[in-house]
Amino acid sequence: ETGVTQTPRHLVMGMTNKKSLKCEQHLGHNAMYWYKQSAKKPLELMFVYSLEERVENNSVPSRFSPECPNSSHLFLHLHTLQPEDSALYLCASSQGSGRINEKLFFGSGTQLSVL
Amino acid sequence: GENVEQHPSTLSVQEGDSAVIKCTYSDSASNYFPWYKQELGKRPQLIIDIRSNVGEKKDQRIAVTLNKTAKHFSLHITETQPEDSAVYFCAAPHNDYKLSFGAGTTVTVRA
Numbered sequence: 001e002t003g004v005t006q007t008p009r010h011l012v013m014g015m016t017n018k019k020s021l022k023c024e025q026h027l028g029h030n031a032m033y034w035y036k037q038s039a040k041k042p043l044e045l046m047f048v049y050s051l052e053e054r055v056e057n058n059s060v061p062s063r064f065s066p067e068c069p070n071s072s073h074l075f076l077h078l079h080t081l082q083p084e085d086s087a088l089y090l091c092a093s094s095q096g097s098g099r100i101n102e103k104l105f106f107g108s109g110t111q112l113s114v115l
Numbered sequence: 116g117e118n119v120e121q122h123p124s125t126l127s128v129q130e131g132d133s134a135v136i137k138c139t140y141s142d143s144a145s146n147y148f149p150w151y152k153q154e155l156g157k158r159p160q161l162i163i164d165i166r167s168n169v170g171e172k173k174d175q176r177i178a179v180t181l182n183k184t185a186k187h188f189s190l191h192i193t194e195t196q197p198e199d200s201a202v203y204f205c206a207a208p209h210n211d212y213k214l215s216f217g218a219g220t221t222v223t224v225r226a
Contacts, residue, residue: 004158040218041218042119042204042216042217042218042219043159043204043216044216045213045214048212048213055212056210056213058213090158098212099212100209100210100211100212100213100214101146101164101166101208103149103161103164104151104161106158106159106160107158108157108158109158
């Protein structure tokens with residue numbers, strides 16, 4: 001299943017670097033999400049976009065900046081990250097407007113390491 | 116907001132036996148409870164979900180039960196097979212747009 005594609009798969013960056021994560025969905029869905037997955041911790045929702053409009057911002061630090069230019073693409077811009085930001089960042093999409101009762105289709109994730 | 120507790124954190128079962136994972140939630144108004152499976156190195160995938168208007172839902176070897184009074188729901192896997200080995204996550208609504216996930220249960224099926 002390759003409906004949601006994330007690049008890069010792995011990323012190592014220093015605390016002063018600026019990088020971006022990219023997500024593309026080929027499912028014709030209207031909503032896109034960023035989740036953070038840390039070891040031994042629950043999946044944490046970061047952002048939800050519905051038809052390019054942000055509908056949920058889960059108190060994420062400003063060093064994470066999302067961008068949704070259209071309903072098929074989602075970016076996460078990273079700058080001045082901290083080592084504790086190291087995690088697997090998962091993108092997801094859903095068919096509807098981003099509400100909680102929609103099936104989420106996840107990408108394979110970007111494994112981020114901050115040195 | 117919703118607080119979701121998931122137990123156990125790890126579960127080892129003999130192939131062919133059953134596995135049960137339980138989650139509790141705090142908001143009595145919650146009405147949607149999905150379960151996601153994540154195999155090692157792969158993406159999470161929805162395997163089953165249940166809405167609060169039913170008490171049980173079954174799909175082949177997988178079933179989910181919901182007890183609204185006690186505010187808990189459980190995943191049941193019968194006749195476990197090696198391909199059932201994975202991390203399983205439950206979730207409950209935090210608000211209209213956010214699911215609160217449990218911390219996950221690592222299931223290992225022994226051959």
